[in-house]
Amino acid sequence: MANSSTLPYSKLLVRCSVAYDKDGSGAVRRVNGAAAAVQVGETAASMKRSLAGRLMSAGPVVVEEEGSRRKNMIPREKQTVDPFRQAVIVEGGVRYRQTVVVRSYEVGADRTATLETLLSLLQETALNHVWMSGLLGDGFGATHGMIRNNLIWVVSRMHVQVDHYPIWGEVLEIDTWVGSTWVMMNKATRRLSKMPEEVRDEISPWFIDRHAIEEEATDKIIKLDRNATYVDSDLKPKRSDLDMNHHVNNVKYVRWMLETLPDQFLQQHHLSSIILEYRKECGSSDVVQSICQPDEDTIMPGENVSMVMGPSLSPEIINGHHSLAGALQQWPTKYTHLLQLKANGKYDEIVRGRTTWKKKTYQKS
């Protein structure tokens, strides 16, 4: 996997590539990201230097009170350091680097950071990069020029690859940068839009040609139907699942997708790669169906189950709740996913997904 990245990190944990587009009809904005663990023993010194460097700026976060409403003052000029977020701009601004520590509530029952946490942190740092650029006009990364043209970003595709899951208390350094292809959507008409000249002028200085994941020729994800192996219906978003744009947040999509898989599979495996292809927005009143189909030909060769299934074991041990049969069951390692919503008697696709899984070597869940 090391050769799939052009980053200088010795120990990469997470890589991410996000394309903001819908169907290829426009240019695509690509945000890449990667999280690497900071080994304290080796890097404490450089960490101190880096922190010291951050003290040269007051940081961009200011809150004003406007009547009873609190209002944040987003900087309109480029910032170089954010001591509060422990972030620095590197390579003249085209790259943003933030240090975070995995929190106690960001890990799951197995004490490693959840996929949701990783996705959220990658979104957070990309947004903070725009914040520090001085271009940010609103909460979801739209620039001043985009707001004047009533444009918003739309995510079309995301690919996250997890090499290692960081543990509770681990220090992460997250790098994020922006690729050279972009697109946006009109907020009112919900149609894709060409990039206006003024927006191109704003953002073109930020492009760099570097990828977190060197993607092979990407196959389109096939569309599942309701004859798939796993189907969860009547999924309803809660208020707490909505983001600042009043859409169901990306983390909830992923949760709906993965929770369709059997518990026993989820206990024994962790996700090593997820690709998402977005088709349609999902609002607060939609009712969602999550469908999942394994690639049956991806069952890993494993232990010889029949060897331990001798007559000396009772049926309870073999087939009980925490049974040997369950523990030894061989699961497929690749799955296709579909989230869809019911509208006017038919189903509309929200997002297609592909996941790849690895057997956990250490299980504590």
Add this chain to the structure above:
Amino acid sequence: MANSSTLPYSKLLVRCSVAYDKDGSGAVRRVNGAAAAVQVGETAASMKRSLAGRLMSAGPVVVEEEGSRRKNMIPREKQTVDPFRQAVIVEGGVRYRQTVVVRSYEVGADRTATLETLLSLLQETALNHVWMSGLLGDGFGATHGMIRNNLIWVVSRMHVQVDHYPIWGEVLEIDTWVGSTWVMMNKATRRLSKMPEEVRDEISPWFIDRHAIEEEATDKIIKLDRNATYVDSDLKPKRSDLDMNHHVNNVKYVRWMLETLPDQFLQQHHLSSIILEYRKECGSSDVVQSICQPDEDTIMPGENVSMVMGPSLSPEIINGHHSLAGALQQWPTKYTHLLQLKANGKYDEIVRGRTTWKKKTYQKS
């Protein structure tokens, strides 16, 4: 509200008081916490000094690899600064202070931090305080002496009061400290335990007598029955709702409680106070019921609804989905809550709650 706190902050956002006990049969450990906004204009200088002070220590977070399992090395000696978590020990160790910035995904549709975020951050900082004390033996705050005696903490009561909800990008300084009354439970028998001498010796140097909330004589929360106004049944925890101890996390409890309230109420109000009394643990296979009853005598006097209900408005406007009647409806401001689980044909209480709400002055949701 300002006089309910003994803290020196000019602008307190959140106060919290947590008691670790079950039924008063033992001493109670009390963890207090408070979050205050840092006003960058005034405090950038002290912030810089504070950050500079942190550079004197390498910070306690180290990760080791043990086979394929990542392992964090929790410090066994008292630390004074944690540059990675932006935290300092103050007042000789009895108080812990951490600076955090509200992240993009920690705010809800109204762009202020969710209650879940605040609760999680208060838990996180209390745990980080134990981490820096050198006493931490495992993930949920148990000391080395507690682990030798197979003891864990149990939360019995929590009171959180929110004066202001911080917004996206706001810098928070969270203080946490430990009161003078404690108790714990045997991990195997699940029964409350006296504090062993060796554990008392470990933790007694950390007590201070200070409270985030000066509580009035606390009435016991009444037990609701199933004739209450709002009832949600068949609530099932997901894998992602479990914490490191494989119990449903506290944030999920609160979410179940609050989501029982009508959407329209939640859109127009924010929670200003929540008290939780814990009765029983909830595991991954339990099925939960959430019950809620308003105090009908707490309806706030408001606008005169009949004034605008004249014949010039169509019935759709008055009674439609986003109707005037809904917007003008006067809601009670105090609610009693109960979460219970069904076991052996009867219901067992998990947690009782009391919430107090305020009408939002600015609505964007």
